[in-house]
Amino acid sequence: MAVTDEAILTIKQMILSGELRPGDxxxxxxxxxxxxxxxxxxxxxxVKALEAMKILDVRRGDGTYVTSLEPELLNEAMSFILEAQQDHEAILEIFAVRRILEPAASALAATRLEESDLEALRRSVDSITADSDVEEVVSHDLAFHAAIAAGSGNRYLASLLDSLSGRTVRARLWRGLTEEHATERTLREHGAIVDALAARDAALAEALTVSHIAGIEGWLRRWSEPESSD
Incomplete structure (x- = not known):
């Protein structure tokens, strides 16, 4: 387990044991x-991840406090860390399949998407900012990739990608919580893909999608490796 995850689980245990109480x-x-x-x-x-989960409250210039979250809710909020670790290899395999199939869907979509579809994709990207919460970003991410898959015109490919995408939601959430500038990077890459689709450049849309999926895959690999201490 990565050191950051160990830190999160250690703080969680301090709260559950009563060493840190609500308001402390x-x-x-x-x-x-x-x-x-x-x-x-x-x-x-x-601390940043626990703040995003509403478990800690960071008050600038004052300190970091435990919220009033009940232990049962705390366990529920944190359970996906261990689940995602246990499914690590399976999720990596899913991302590898996405890296093969989604670029092909993007290449097809570049020649088949209607102008209204492209406008909807741009609105979707523009609706998210660096300050958007992680749930909004992940919802956008899922819809963005689903729209491109549907735009490929191949219903079987779109259906397969939809089933694969649903298995990676926890990993996407965890990336948004723990990786610095993850939202900005996602929006930048999504915007570039839309530009390639709008230019009807199938080869570029395909290449950008490969890079986009590979970047997430690379993060997932790094996440599972132990970090060195500073």
Whole structure:
């Protein structure tokens, strides 16, 4: 398990054990990272993810506090970390299949999408900003890829990609929570793909989709590897 994930689970255990109670302020970052023998960068990423899950409340200039989340809800919110780790190899295989099939769908869509479809894709990209919450970004991501697959004109390919995409939702959520600038990167790459589709450049749309899927696949591989401490 990656060090950032270990930090998250350690803080979770401190809350569940009662060591940290609702409303309690966390020790300073330096003190907590030294106590848990983690790099400050790993600790910072863990706090950021727990803040996004509404488990911690970061008050600028004041400190970081535990919210009033009940232990049962905390367990539910955190369970997907271990589940995703257990399914790591299967998810990697799914991304590998997506990397093969989705570029072909993009190439087909470049010649078949209607102007109204392209406009809808642009509106979808424009509806998300760097400040959008991770659930909104993942919802956009799923719809974006589904629209391109449908635009390929091949119902079987679109159906297959839809079934594969649904298996990767947890990984997408976790990337959005833990990878710095993940939203900006996703929007930049989606925008470039739409530009290629609008130009009716099948080869470019295919290449950009390969790069996009491979980037997510690469993150997933790095996520599962232990981090070195600073």
């Amino acid at each position: 302020r966390l020790p300073p970052e330096k003190e907590l990272s030294e106590r848990l023998r983690l790099s400050r960068n790993s600790m910072r990423e863990a």
